[in-house]
Each structure stands twice: as C-alpha cells, then as structure tokens.
Amino acid sequence: MIKFEKVSKVFPGDFVALENINLLVKKGEFVSVVGHSGAGKTTLLKLIYAEEQPTSGKVYFKDRDVSTIKKRYVPYFRRNIGMVFQDFKLLTEKTVFENVAYALEVAGKSNREISEEVPGILDIVGLSNKMEKYPEQLSGGEQQKVSMARALIHCPSVIIADEPTGNLDPTSSWEIVQLLIKINGMGTTVILATHDKEVVNKANKRVVVLEKGKIASDIKKGKYTV
Amino acid sequence: MKFLKIWRTFKEGLKNFSRHWWLSFATIIILTLSLYVVSVTALLGIAANSIIKNIQDKVNISVYFNPEVSEKEILKIKDDLKIYQEIKSVAYISQNQALDEFVASENNDPIINQALEEIDENPLLPSLVITAHNSNQYKIIAQAVEGSDFRDKINQINYEKNKATIENLNKIMGLTEKAGLILGTIFLLIAVLITFNTIRLNMYSRKKEFEIMRLVGASNLYVQMPSIFEGIFYGICAAVSAMAFLLITAKLIAPLTKGSLQEGDLLSFCFQYFWIIFVGIFMLGVVLGVTSSFIAIRRYLKI
Structure with missing residues (x-):
C-alpha cells in the first residue's frame, strides 16, 4: 500500500530529517510511528501526502511514485487519503456539517449526496446532535472527531493521523484512538504518529520507532519504548 | 458539475464578502479612492482637452x-x-x-x-x-x-x-497633455500598488483557511474562485462609489467650467459620457480587484 524506498529528506541548512528509510505498510494495517519531537514523524507523513518531496529515494502509494504526481493533481491525489492533525485544521467559519461537507463539495458531489452522506459519518463519530455548531463551540475531543469525520467522508484507503491526541485530555485521547481502531477494523489502513505512550500501549499494534531520522525499531505488536 | 462548482464558489465568495465585512469595507474604501483619483485625473484631462479644443475652434x-x-x-x-x-x-x-x-x-x-x-x-x-x-x-x-x-x-x-494667443494655446495644450499623462500614470501605479497590498493583507489573514482547503483536497482553482468573485464584488462596489464621488466632484466644479465645454459644463459632460466613464471605472475596478486577489492568493497555494 505505502512503501518507502531508501528515503532521505534533508532540509535547507543541512538538517537531516529522515535518513535511508525503508518501510512497507500493508493494506489494512495499523501502524504507530513514535519518537521524540524532531525525530522525523511529521516529515515521514508529509512525504506520503506529497506536502514534502524526498531529497533521495522514492515513496510509493498504491505502487505509484508520489513524486511523479504533478503539483496541480496533488489535491485530487489527496482525496485518497484522510488526514487528521493535532490542531484539527477546521474551517472556523463553517459549521460542523459544512466542514465535513466541504470535502465533498470540492470533489463535485451533488447537494443530495452531501445531505445523505454527511449526517451518516457524523453519526459514526458521535456528533450527529452537533451538526449546526461551530468549531469554537465544541471541546477539543469533539473538534478532533469532526476532523476525523471529514477525513473519513471520502472513504479513503488510508488515514494519516499526525499527533491527533496532542491537544486532548486522556479520556478524549482514548476515544479518538478507539475511533481509529474502529475505522481500521473496517479495512482502512491507519498510520498514527504520536508520542503519547498510553495511546500506543493501549492500541497494541505495530510500532515503528524513529530516532534522529532513522528507524530504530519496527515491532509487530509493540509497546512505546522510546 | 462545472456549473455546480462555479455556483458553489460564487456563494462562498459572497459569504466571505459579507462575513469579513470589515475587511471588505476597508478594501472597497481603498479601491474606491484609487478609482476616484484615477478617474478624476482622467476626467480633468479629458475636460481640459475639450476646453482647449473649444478655444481652438474659435x-x-x-x-x-x-x-x-x-x-x-x-x-x-x-x-x-x-x-x-x-x-x-x-x-x-x-x-x-x-x-x-x-x-x-x-x-x-x-x-x-x-x-x-x-x-x-x-x-x-x-x-x-x-x-x-x-x-x-x-x-x-x-x-x-x-x-x-x-x-x-x-x-x-x-x-x-x-x-501670441495661438502660441500660448499650443504651449498650454502640450503641457496639459504631458501633465495629464504623467499624473495619470503615477496615480494609476499608486492605485494598483495600494489595492494590491490591501487585498494581499486581506488574503494573508486567511492563509490558514487556504491551507486547510488544499489539504482537504480542493484544487487550486476551487480555492481561488471565491476570492476571484470577492475581487469582482470589490470592483463593483468600488466602481459605484467612485462614480458617485466623481459626479459629486463634477457638480462642484461645474460652475467653473460653464461655457468652456462643448457639452455645457463638467457635470453635463459626465452625464453625456456616463456609460463610457462608468464602464471604464467598472472594468478598472474589477480588473484591479480580480488580479490582486488572484496574485495575492497564489503564494498560499504552494502546499
């Protein structure tokens, strides 16, 4: 599904973010990428959704070299990937419904399709009673759920979550991870970058440890060992 | 599908326009001032030319x-x-x-x-x-x-x-033409720069929004379209206000130009060429608004 082949990323000023990364994520897997701040977790994820390009090596998404996707086709490519961020990245001037609907609008879905699909996905994340609220009227956990609903609305084959629990209390964090596990159970590949020990240990899934831009360990059913 | 997207981005543009009303208001004021200064310079230039032509005919x-x-x-x-x-x-x-x-x-x-x-x-x-x-x-x-x-x-x-009269007339004509051209160019340049900067600030305040739109899978054009519509709305509002101010100015100056223009005075001149002047200001406003929005937003679409 996703393959990193001898991938290195060097930022200007000779800052090595990733060095010689070889990684294979199979369809339907749940992978936690852990490591200290600056270990290269976010860069690794950005390479998947083409926000960054590798300095050397290749990143494949469904056997396609991501770096060959032309810039103007990147938005279309991203519709295959659901993304969840630490800061939620919600449009503050849109309601919960509108935020989720926006992902469908950009894809040219009809109003009828939107009004059928959005309530369904909001029901899955448990926010069907807050459709008309604005992000600022929600708790952090609820905002992250909106972000997840938006990521899921296209039925993507992969969900990439970059520190989704970073701004949340333990209870909300666990709810989000449970939701990710549930989504994974439905067949969606999940890549979770985090340094939340609790989350990784409770998930009990494959753990890839990054240290100074290199893969320090890759354990099938691992614990947080950093 | 294309029509649906255009309609959606139009609605989005209209929403942004009214939602960020304070920013829209500030942008319209700046654009109005720019259009007003440019059109007054142009109008005075045309009127001066017409006055001289009128004398010349005599x-x-x-x-x-x-x-x-x-x-x-x-x-x-x-x-x-x-x-x-x-x-x-x-x-x-x-x-x-x-x-x-x-x-x-x-x-x-x-x-x-x-x-x-x-x-x-x-x-x-x-x-x-x-x-x-x-x-x-x-x-x-x-x-x-x-x-x-x-x-x-x-x-x-x-x-x-x-x-002596003829030579003086020639001198004045040459001078007016040159001054009009230089002043017009300077004012136009200032207008373009000020408008561009105002719209750039407007877009800067929303750069996070554009970034999110791109990450969610919106194409560049889809992100740009609402802003382009906003640019059109700025242009329309500014053109109407600038035209109103222009007519007020023409009314105030009209007594000074009575009889020196073939059309009567400056106000009659404005009314006679109302549509030409209005379309000119309107086009300039819309072009300024749209191009500024288009260029300003581009830098936030590189993700």
Missing part, C-alpha cells in the same frame, strides 16, 4: 484683400486654399457682410452709424477666414499665404495679431 486667421480685388478672384483663391491639408475650413466674408457684422458687434452704435454715413463708402475689406485643424499649423498657413502668387492682392494677414 481661433482663426483672416486674410484681408485689397478693395479692388473682385469677389470672383477671392472665391478662386478660396478654392485654391482648400487644397492645403492643414486647412480645416475657409469662409469668405464680403465687404457688406463685414460691415453688417461690425455694426452688429457695436450694437448699432449711433455714432458709428453716423460716421459710416459720412464716409459714404464701406471702409472694410473683403476677407477669407481660415480655420486650421490644429492651432500649431497657423504659422505654416500664414507663411504659405504670404509666399503665394496672390500676395500682391492681399492687404493684410492678421496672423501676427493672433500669434
């Missing part, structure tokens, strides 16, 4: 013939003069016509009438009144007439008398 030179030259001969010379490209028109004023005009211009002054009766003959000379296409051509025309083979039939050419 300027002419008269070639007076000796009393013994027959009307037939003068009319032949008139036909000969018409060949010159520089000459716009030639009018023949007979002795009698000249006398009638002179008496009328003196308001039938009894003393003058009495004097004329005493002379018992018409003291005025027949003449040809020459109007040129351009006031700077009078010198050449006067020289051509003086150097012609009918020179000995001419009593006097009044070019010298009008020379």
Whole structure:
C-alpha cells in the first residue's frame, strides 16, 4: 500500500530529517510511528501526502511514485487519503456539517449526496446532535472527531493521523484512538504518529520507532519504548 | 458539475464578502479612492482637452484683400486654399457682410452709424477666414499665404495679431497633455500598488483557511474562485462609489467650467459620457480587484 524506498529528506541548512528509510505498510494495517519531537514523524507523513518531496529515494502509494504526481493533481491525489492533525485544521467559519461537507463539495458531489452522506459519518463519530455548531463551540475531543469525520467522508484507503491526541485530555485521547481502531477494523489502513505512550500501549499494534531520522525499531505488536 | 462548482464558489465568495465585512469595507474604501483619483485625473484631462479644443475652434486667421480685388478672384483663391491639408475650413466674408457684422458687434452704435454715413463708402475689406485643424499649423498657413502668387492682392494677414494667443494655446495644450499623462500614470501605479497590498493583507489573514482547503483536497482553482468573485464584488462596489464621488466632484466644479465645454459644463459632460466613464471605472475596478486577489492568493497555494 505505502512503501518507502531508501528515503532521505534533508532540509535547507543541512538538517537531516529522515535518513535511508525503508518501510512497507500493508493494506489494512495499523501502524504507530513514535519518537521524540524532531525525530522525523511529521516529515515521514508529509512525504506520503506529497506536502514534502524526498531529497533521495522514492515513496510509493498504491505502487505509484508520489513524486511523479504533478503539483496541480496533488489535491485530487489527496482525496485518497484522510488526514487528521493535532490542531484539527477546521474551517472556523463553517459549521460542523459544512466542514465535513466541504470535502465533498470540492470533489463535485451533488447537494443530495452531501445531505445523505454527511449526517451518516457524523453519526459514526458521535456528533450527529452537533451538526449546526461551530468549531469554537465544541471541546477539543469533539473538534478532533469532526476532523476525523471529514477525513473519513471520502472513504479513503488510508488515514494519516499526525499527533491527533496532542491537544486532548486522556479520556478524549482514548476515544479518538478507539475511533481509529474502529475505522481500521473496517479495512482502512491507519498510520498514527504520536508520542503519547498510553495511546500506543493501549492500541497494541505495530510500532515503528524513529530516532534522529532513522528507524530504530519496527515491532509487530509493540509497546512505546522510546 | 462545472456549473455546480462555479455556483458553489460564487456563494462562498459572497459569504466571505459579507462575513469579513470589515475587511471588505476597508478594501472597497481603498479601491474606491484609487478609482476616484484615477478617474478624476482622467476626467480633468479629458475636460481640459475639450476646453482647449473649444478655444481652438474659435481661433482663426483672416486674410484681408485689397478693395479692388473682385469677389470672383477671392472665391478662386478660396478654392485654391482648400487644397492645403492643414486647412480645416475657409469662409469668405464680403465687404457688406463685414460691415453688417461690425455694426452688429457695436450694437448699432449711433455714432458709428453716423460716421459710416459720412464716409459714404464701406471702409472694410473683403476677407477669407481660415480655420486650421490644429492651432500649431497657423504659422505654416500664414507663411504659405504670404509666399503665394496672390500676395500682391492681399492687404493684410492678421496672423501676427493672433500669434501670441495661438502660441500660448499650443504651449498650454502640450503641457496639459504631458501633465495629464504623467499624473495619470503615477496615480494609476499608486492605485494598483495600494489595492494590491490591501487585498494581499486581506488574503494573508486567511492563509490558514487556504491551507486547510488544499489539504482537504480542493484544487487550486476551487480555492481561488471565491476570492476571484470577492475581487469582482470589490470592483463593483468600488466602481459605484467612485462614480458617485466623481459626479459629486463634477457638480462642484461645474460652475467653473460653464461655457468652456462643448457639452455645457463638467457635470453635463459626465452625464453625456456616463456609460463610457462608468464602464471604464467598472472594468478598472474589477480588473484591479480580480488580479490582486488572484496574485495575492497564489503564494498560499504552494502546499
């Protein structure tokens, strides 16, 4: 599904973010990428959704070299990937419904399709009673759920979550991870970058440890060992 | 599908326009000022040109013939003069016509009438009144007439008398054209820069929004379209306000320009060319608004 082949990323000023990364994520897997701040977790994820390009090596998404996707086709490519961020990245001037609907609008879905699909996905994340609220009227956990609903609305084959629990209390964090596990159970590949020990240990899934831009360990059913 | 996307981005643009009303208001004010300054400069330039043209039409030179030259001969010379490209028109004023005009211009002054009766003959000379296409051509025309083979039939050419006026007029015309062009260009440049910067600040305040849109899978054009529509709305609002201010200015200046314009005064001038001026301002406003939005947003679409 996703393959990193001898991938290195060097930022200007000779800052090595990733060095010689070889990684294979199979369809339907749940992978936690852990490591200290600056270990290269976010860069690794950005390479998947083409926000960054590798300095050397290749990143494949469904056997396609991501770096060959032309810039103007990147938005279309991203519709295959659901993304969840630490800061939620919600449009503050849109309601919960509108935020989720926006992902469908950009894809040219009809109003009828939107009004059928959005309530369904909001029901899955448990926010069907807050459709008309604005992000600022929600708790952090609820905002992250909106972000997840938006990521899921296209039925993507992969969900990439970059520190989704970073701004949340333990209870909300666990709810989000449970939701990710549930989504994974439905067949969606999940890549979770985090340094939340609790989350990784409770998930009990494959753990890839990054240290100074290199893969320090890759354990099938691992614990947080950093 | 395309129509659906255009309709959605139009609605989004309208929503943004009213939602960020304070930013929209500030942008419209700046754009209005820019359009107003540019259009006032252009209008004054056009009006000055029209005033000068009007004066120019009133300027002419008269070639007076000796009393013994027959009307037939003068009319032949008139036909000969018409060949010159520089000459716009030639009018023949007979002795009698000249006398009638002179008496009328003196308001039938009894003393003058009495004097004329005493002379018992018409003291005025027949003449040809020459109007040129351009006031700077009078010198050449006067020289051509003086150097012609009918020179000995001419009593006097009044070019010298009008020379100073004509030369002044030429100078003013040249100066107005240059000043108008330079001022217009400077103001236009300032208008473009100020408008661009205002819209850039407007877009800067929403850069996070654009980033999210891109990450969610919106194409560049889909992110840009609402802002382009916003640019159109700015342009429309600013054009209407600038036109209103322009008419108010024209009304205030109108008394000063009464009679100097062919159209009456500056306000009548504005009304006569209302649609041309409005469409001009409107196009400039929309082009400025749209291009500024388009360029300003581009830098936030590189994710």
